[in-house]
Amino acid sequence: MARYILKRILLMIPTMAMIAIVVFGIINLAPGNPGQATNASGSERADQNANSREGFRLFKEHYNLDKPILLNFRYRLQRADVEQHLHVIASNMATPIAGEREALAVGATAASVISNIANADVTALRAELTKPGLDAAAKEALTDKLMAMEVVELDPIRPPKPAAKEVFAAEEEVENWGLTIVPFLIQIAQGYIRLEPADGKGEGLSVAVSDLAVAPDLSKPLAPLEHAGKRWVINRTITEKVRFLAVQRLSVNARRSVVVHDGETATAEAKEANRDVLTENAEISQWTYALDAAPADKAATIAKWTSWFTKAAPRFERTPVGTLVSVFTETRFYKYMGNLIVLDLGTSTRFKRPVWEVIQEHWRYSIFLSVASLFLAYFISVPLGVLAAVRHNQFADRGVGLALFVLYSLPSFFAATLMQTYLTDANKSIFSWFPVSGFQAGDPNMQTTMQMLGDMTWHMILPLVCLTYGGLAAISRYARTGLLDVIRSDYVRTARAKGLPEWIVIMKHAVRNGLIPILTLLGFTLPALIGGSIIIEHIFAIDGMGKLMITAIQFRDYNVIMGELLIASVLTLLGILLSDISYALVDPRISLE
Amino acid sequence: MTTQVPTTAVAEPPSYWSIVWGQYRKNITGVVAVYIILALLVLAVVAPLIASKVPLIWVSESGKLSFPLLHALLFNRNIYENGVDLFFNLVLLAAPLLWLANRLFVRSIKGHEVTRRRAAETNFKLGLSLLLLLLFGGLLAIDPRSPTLDYRLLAETSQHFSLFPPLRIQFDDTLYGATGPGIRHLLGQDGAGRDIFVRLLFGTRVSLAVGVIAVSIYVTIGTILGALAGFFGGTWDLIVSRLIELLLCFPSFFLILTFIGFLEQPSIFWVMVIIGFTGWTGPARLVRAEFLRLRNLDFVTAARAAGLTDTRIIFRHVLPNALGPILVTATFGVASSVIVESSLSFLGFGDPTLPSWGRILAYGRDTSDEAMMLIAGVAIFVTVSAFNLAGEGLRDALDPRLRK
Numbered sequence: 002m003a004r005y006i007l008k009r010i011l012l013m014i015p016t017m018a019m020i021a022i023v024v025f026g027i028i029n030l031a032p033g034n035p036g037q038a039t040n041a042s043g044s045e046r047a048d049q050n051a052n053s054r055e056g057f058r059l060f061k062e063h064y065n066l067d068k069p070i071l072l073n074f075r076y077r078l079q080r081a082d083v084e085q086h087l088h089v090i091a092s093n094m095a096t097p098i099a100g101e102r103e104a105l106a107v108g109a110t111a112a113s114v115i116s117n118i119a120n121a122d123v124t125a126l127r128a129e130l131t132k133p134g135l136d137a138a139a140k141e142a143l144t145d146k147l148m149a150m151e152v153v154e155l156d157p158i159r160p161p162k163p164a165a166k167e168v169f170a171a172e173e174e175v176e177n178w179g180l181t182i183v184p185f186l187i188q189i190a191q192g193y194i195r196l197e198p199a200d201g202k203g204e205g206l207s208v209a210v211s212d213l214a215v216a217p218d219l220s221k222p223l224a225p226l227e228h229a230g231k232r233w234v235i236n237r238t239i240t241e242k243v244r245f246l247a248v249q250r251l252s253v254n255a256r257r258s259v260v261v262h263d264g265e266t267a268t269a270e271a272k273e274a275n276r277d278v279l280t281e282n283a284e285i286s287q288w289t290y291a292l293d294a295a296p297a298d299k300a301a302t303i304a305k306w307t308s309w310f311t312k313a314a315p316r317f318e319r320t321p322v323g324t325l326v327s328v329f330t331e332t333r334f335y336k337y338m339g340n341l342i343v344l345d346l347g348t349s350t351r352f353k354r355p356v357w358e359v360i361q362e363h364w365r366y367s368i369f370l371s372v373a374s375l376f377l378a379y380f381i382s383v384p385l386g387v388l389a390a391v392r393h394n395q396f397a398d399r400g401v402g403l404a405l406f407v408l409y410s411l412p413s414f415f416a417a418t419l420m421q422t423y424l425t426d427a428n429k430s431i432f433s434w435f436p437v438s439g440f441q442a443g444d445p446n447m448q449t450t451m452q453m454l455g456d457m458t459w460h461m462i463l464p465l466v467c468l469t470y471g472g473l474a475a476i477s478r479y480a481r482t483g484l485l486d487v488i489r490s491d492y493v494r495t496a497r498a499k500g501l502p503e504w505i506v507i508m509k510h511a512v513r514n515g516l517i518p519i520l521t522l523l524g525f526t527l528p529a530l531i532g533g534s535i536i537i538e539h540i541f542a543i544d545g546m547g548k549l550m551i552t553a554i555q556f557r558d559y560n561v562i563m564g565e566l567l568i569a570s571v572l573t574l575l576g577i578l579l580s581d582i583s584y585a586l587v588d589p590r591i592s593l594e
Numbered sequence: 595m596t597t598q599v600p601t602t603a604v605a606e607p608p609s610y611w612s613i614v615w616g617q618y619r620k621n622i623t624g625v626v627a628v629y630i631i632l633a634l635l636v637l638a639v640v641a642p643l644i645a646s647k648v649p650l651i652w653v654s655e656s657g658k659l660s661f662p663l664l665h666a667l668l669f670n671r672n673i674y675e676n677g678v679d680l681f682f683n684l685v686l687l688a689a690p691l692l693w694l695a696n697r698l699f700v701r702s703i704k705g706h707e708v709t710r711r712r713a714a715e716t717n718f719k720l721g722l723s724l725l726l727l728l729l730f731g732g733l734l735a736i737d738p739r740s741p742t743l744d745y746r747l748l749a750e751t752s753q754h755f756s757l758f759p760p761l762r763i764q765f766d767d768t769l770y771g772a773t774g775p776g777i778r779h780l781l782g783q784d785g786a787g788r789d790i791f792v793r794l795l796f797g798t799r800v801s802l803a804v805g806v807i808a809v810s811i812y813v814t815i816g817t818i819l820g821a822l823a824g825f826f827g828g829t830w831d832l833i834v835s836r837l838i839e840l841l842l843c844f845p846s847f848f849l850i851l852t853f854i855g856f857l858e859q860p861s862i863f864w865v866m867v868i869i870g871f872t873g874w875t876g877p878a879r880l881v882r883a884e885f886l887r888l889r890n891l892d893f894v895t896a897a898r899a900a901g902l903t904d905t906r907i908i909f910r911h912v913l914p915n916a917l918g919p920i921l922v923t924a925t926f927g928v929a930s931s932v933i934v935e936s937s938l939s940f941l942g943f944g945d946p947t948l949p950s951w952g953r954i955l956a957y958g959r960d961t962s963d964e965a966m967m968l969i970a971g972v973a974i975f976v977t978v979s980a981f982n983l984a985g986e987g988l989r990d991a992l993d994p995r996l997r998k
Contacts, residue, residue, distance in 0.1 A: 019840050027852060406986070410979035412933050414940050414952075415971035418959050422967070524842075532847030536937050550848065551941060554855040562855045570844045577843065 005585050013578055017571065024567050025337050029070055065336040067177035073331040075178065076324045080185040083178075084207045084243070086171040087189065087250075091242035093168045175250055183255050184317050187310045189247040190303050195240045196233035199225045205236060207243075244299075245292050251306055252289045255313075256282040285309065346567070347560035351553070356564040359549070364568065366440055366545030367538070371530040373461070374468040378526065382473040383516065386480025390515075391507060393485060401477065409474035413533060417467040417540045424463065435463050438542035464541045468533055472526055479519045487515035517588050523580030528573045614918070617991035624987020630980040638798040639686050642667060642674075645761035645792040649745050653754040662745060663759070673764065676948060678803045678862055679796075691730065695723060763789045765796040765949045781969060784957055790966055793949035794973055800950045801977055804866055804935040805928035811870025813924050816877025817913075823878070824885025825908055834882065838875045846872050850934065854943045862945040865938060869931050877923050884916035918992040925985035929978045936974050 061067050069075070175182070192210030194217070206228075210216050213228060217235060225232050259275040288309075290302045319327070329335060340347070346356035385405070389398040425437045436442060441456045448456065487493060488511050496506045535547030542548070546565055553561035608616075618624055643650075648666045653659055666673045667683040674683055749756045768788055781790040823834035853868045854860055888894060889912065897907045936952030938944045944953060951970045958967030 016840065016843065019836075020843055023840060023844075027856075406982070407979070410929070410975060410982045412936065412971070412974050412978065414937055415955065415974060418955065418967060418971065422959075422962070422964060528842065528845040532845035535847055535851065536941065539941060550851055554851060554943065557855070559855070562852055566844070566848055566852045569848045573845055574843045 002585065002589070006582050009578060009581055009585075013574060016574060020567065020570050020574065021338065021341055024563060024570075025334065027566070028066075028337075028563060029333065061177075065333040067179055068331055068333050068336065070333050073328050075181045075331070076319065076327065078178065078182060078185070080188055081207070083175065083182050083185045084189060084193065086175050087243045087246045088195070088207060088239065089171040090168055090175070090246055091239050093165065176253065179254050180257070180317070183251065184310070184314075186247045186251045186254065187306060190244055190251060190306060193240060193243050193247065195236040195243065196228060197236045199232040199234045205239075206233070242292065244303075245290070248302060248306065249289050252286050255285055255309075341567075346564035349553075349558055349561050351556045351558045351561070356560045359561065360546065360564055360568050363544060363546050363549045364572075366543050367531065367534055367547060368572070370461075370464060370468060370534045370537070370543070370545065371527065374465050374472075374530055374534075375523070375526060377465060377469045378472045378476055379519070381469070382477035383480050383519065385473070386477035386519075387484055387507070387512060389477065389481045390484035390488060398481075405474035405477055408470045411470075413467050413471055414536045414540060416470070417463070417537055420463050420467065421540060436460050438540075440543050464537050464543060467540075468530060468537050471533065472529065476519055476522055476526070479522055480516055483518040484511055484515035487511045517584070520580060520584040520587060523583070524577040527576035527580070531569055531573060614988075614991045618987055621987040621990060623983050624991075627980040627983035627987065630976065631984060634798055634802060634977060634980070637795060638802050639682055639689065641795045641799060642683065642686065643759055645763050645765070645789075645795060646673075646759045647744075647746055647762055647764040647767065648673060649749065649756045649758045651755070651757040652745065653756065655752065655754065657754075676862065676945075678799050678948065681803065682799050687730075691727065694726065761789070761792060763792045765789070765792045766947075767792075782965070784954075784961070784963065784966060788949075790954070790969065793954055794951070794969060796949045797951040797954060797970075797973065798977075800862065800945075800948050801932045801935060801974070804862065804869070805931040805977075805981070808866045808869035808873070808931045808935075809924050809927040811867065812873040813877050813920060813927065815870070816874035817881050817920060819874065820878040820881025821885055821908055821913065824882040825889055825904070825912065827886075831882070834878065838878055841872070841875050844872075847934070847937070850938070851943070854938065860938075860943055860945060862948055865935055865944065869934055873927065873931070876927070877920060880919050880923055881916055884919060885912060888912050888915055918988075922985055922989045922992065925981055925988055929981035929985070932974065932978055932981070 188209065194208050194210055194213065196206040196208060198205070208228070213226070215226070217226065225234050227233075257278045259278050288302055288305050290299050344357055346360070348354065349356050349359050352359050382405075385401050389401045392398045420435075421437060425435045436459065439460055441453065441460055488507075493506060493511050496510045497503075501510075531546075534545065535550060537543070538545045538547035539551055546569065549561065550565050552558075553565065637644075642663065646663055646666075648662045648670075650661065650663045651659070652662050664687070667687060668674075668680065674680055745756070746758075746762050749758070766788065781794070783789055784793075819834045819837075823831040849872050850868050853872075854864075857864055894907060894911060897911050902911075935944065936950060936955070939948075939950035939952035940956045942953075942956065944950050951974050954970040955967055955974070958964070958970060
């Protein structure tokens with residue numbers, strides 16, 4: 002017996018690991034990746050308040066969604082990759098910058114410069130529209146043009162253009178690359194130049210200042226220049242924007258994460274290190290400039306970054322072994338499993354506290370509800386099942402069967418709503434016997450134990466009834482069948498033959514053996530109860546895991562959602578384990594084979 | 595005098611399913627349940643003929659005859675924008691056509707030798723039906739007008755003939771301020787001015803669609819996996835059994851809510867797909883057990899000895915024998931899917947554009963409108979009971995020990 006139990010417990014460990022892997026899979030493969038959900042369209046993104054954006058960043062950071070799933074090959078990234086991504090973002094930036102018209106004048110042949118301007122010209126079009134003396138056709142054409150521009154900006158329902166999607170993907174990717182690309186970002190901020198072919202034919206080119214023969218002075222209008230055997234115009238708009246983006250990215254990407262999250266267990270050195278990291282993060286997050294800032298300000302900011310980088314450079318050097326290790330360890334899977342082992346489920350964006358703590362606060366209500374309802378269900382349905390079996394095919398059997406069947410078909414949320422309407426003081430009806438909602442009314446610290454228990458029971462009667470009645474049919478049917486099998490067996494007949502009173506035959510001989518099978522139902526009933534308590538908690542406003550789950554979904558608190566799923570399934574697993582063990586204890590014939 | 599040789603009619607043995615139906619018919623509650631389900635299905639299909647803001651027949655000012663509802667059923671996205679509605683509308687349009695086709699061809703051909711005359715007759719009928727089809731298509735296309743045209747307003751002022759469905763109301767109408775029950779609004783209106791009866795009527799479509807489609811998804815998955823595990827055993831069995839054990843650890847409503855939490859815009863199709871992909875463990879366990887039992891029986895050995903391929907054995911010999919229990923779980927499954935869908939919309943996680951019963955119930959609860967709450971709840975209860983009773987009856991009918 003001990004061997005069986007031990008084996009069963011050991012078998013639980015791989016199952017738990019598999020549960021963790023499934024939850025990991027859901028995070029990564031769920032329909033509507035949370036990453037895409039938050040940047041569905043441009044205006045939606047603009048509307049996002051800082052809180053939810055920060056929440057999403059926290060979620061991404063905790064589940065390491067910024068990292069590759071299984072293997073990390075980011076050591077292969079080149080500066081050109083970063084430049085290309087920043088260029089994509091820059092060419093869709095609508096913000097007009099000072100001197101854009103001059104930039105246009107300098108390189109008037111470069112088609113891309115003109116297309117950059119188009120978005121910014123809504124005001125000009127409007128002005129043109131109000132001019133007197135326009136004929137109807139021209140007016141209509143202008144209105145169409147204007148509407149096309151504004152609709153793209155204002156209409157959040159319309160799916161983003163492919164170009165916009167590309168931009169978001171680029172932004173996302175640059176954000177995800179994080180610390181890896183900081184050296185490249187520094188280089189780009191210091192001397193990125195965008196060249197467009199002077200004759201307007203062919204693709205533009207991204208270069209560094211050091212690649213050019215003569216370093217151009219961007220503060221003055223520029224003549225076309227020679228590079229790599231071709232004549233080029235400097236696209237100043239893009240150049241400025243890419244540099245601006247590089248600095249902006251630096252202020253986010255260069256932030257380091259703290260060493261230890263948990264304030265209680267951290268050592269003094271760790272706290273010190275955390276403080277250093279946080280002060281540095283706070284400092285560098287300020288080192289940005291506006292797109293239309295004065296050139297001197299820009300230069301000053303970039304100088305700050307340069308001096309920071311000369312100090313921080315050793316952080317970004319990698320040994321071959323370090324690179325190899327990072328291929329495996331800088332991944333979502335490795336980090337996720339590592340966090341789970343220390344029970345780190347991340348931070349709730351709503352409560353601004355660790356998810357593990359939040360769940361611990363809520364689970365006692367749910368566990369109480371489930372366990373109490375489980376006992377209640379067995380307590381009621383087993384006698385009913387016995388009655389039905391003893392009165393097989395008689396009125397009592399049929400009646401019990403019908404009543405339980407009706408209850409089985411009655412959705413619990415409907416019953417709960419009805420009870421809340423008619424049996425509580427919500428409507429001041431004559432049957433207002435129970436409280437409307439909540440777990441207890443008084444302050445438990447001010448009550449005696451008996452008062453507290455009474456208060457709790459009074460509050461819990463309706464939720465427990467709603468949670469319990471649906472499961473009665475299955476359990477009592479199982480009990481009935483199990484008992485019917487036994488009642489026809491020889492040893493029961495023997496017991497009757499030797500003249501025992503009927504109730505002793507049933508109670509002492511039949512019931513004991515006939516009810517063993519209902520223990521197997523325990524494993525199925527528990528998940529149903531844990532799942533079913535969600536809606537009951539919602540209706541009766543009990544602050545358990547179910548209510549937490551619902552609010553977490555409403556607030557898009559992803560860490561809590563995933564943590565809840567994990568904890569709920571582990572609780573279920575424990576319940577199934579308990580039912581298996583109790584079954585083995587009661588029935589010695591059971592073995593793992 | 596001719597003596598007729600008495601033809602000894604060799605009575606064909608009744609087929610398995612006709613025996614099952616014979617057994618089923620003896621169960622009165624089960625038969626009632628089937629009638630309720632059929633009634634719900636018919637209501638779901640003909641809902642636009644009962645309530646619509648677009649007329650069935652419309653004569654314009656110039657005297658031109660048109661059928662705006664027929665057109666709107668499939669082509670007006672302002673009125674029927676959802677896939678569920680389009681599906682039922684398609685059934686509404688296709689059902690008479692199919693019936694007609696069945697009357698004209700299938701019955702006339704079946705069981706007769708094809709003679710010259712019969713062929714000519716069939717050709718004539720075929721031509722006639724195609725003509726009818728064309729006419730039908732033509733009805734759809736006539737005078738589609740502006741898709742947002744308000745026919746009701748027009749009908750009040752115009753003197754020309756028009757025939758509306760009995761209720762000139764759309765389920766998302768918020769037109770007239772809230773009133774109680776009456777002739778115009780059978781069950782009254784909710785706080786937002788929507789007609790409760792019409793919303794319930796169209797809610798039938800949502801519940802039935804979710805129930806049936808989600809269950810078909812998970813029965814298909816469960817049957818395939820269970821069949822693989824039960825028939826081939828070994829590695830397949832190991833993988834599928836472990837997968838089932840693993841999924842059993844996840845409380846299904848938590849799992850469903852998690853997926854819902856990751857959706858940007860919960861639509862009815864995602865609800866179906868999510869229920870479908872989380873519910874397959876039940877059918878899979880059942881099919882696996884059935885296959886384990888059946889694969890060692892003599893008829894399978896015989897089939898194998900005859901050199902049939904595994905695919906043929908599975909689909910032609912084993913699966914039909916396991917079909918009964920699958921059908922029973924599917925019927926119970928529809929009931930529980932209806933509950934899951936209404937729970938989700940009760941919590942506010944359903945498709946916000948659809949009139950779901952759970953949503954109506956929640957609205958009644960929030961506005962403490964007891965009548966609305968009761969009606970929506972009873973609708974759910976009746977549907978769920980009907981499917982449960984049908985499942986119960988089917989289970990008893992399939993059980994040879996209970997044959998009467």
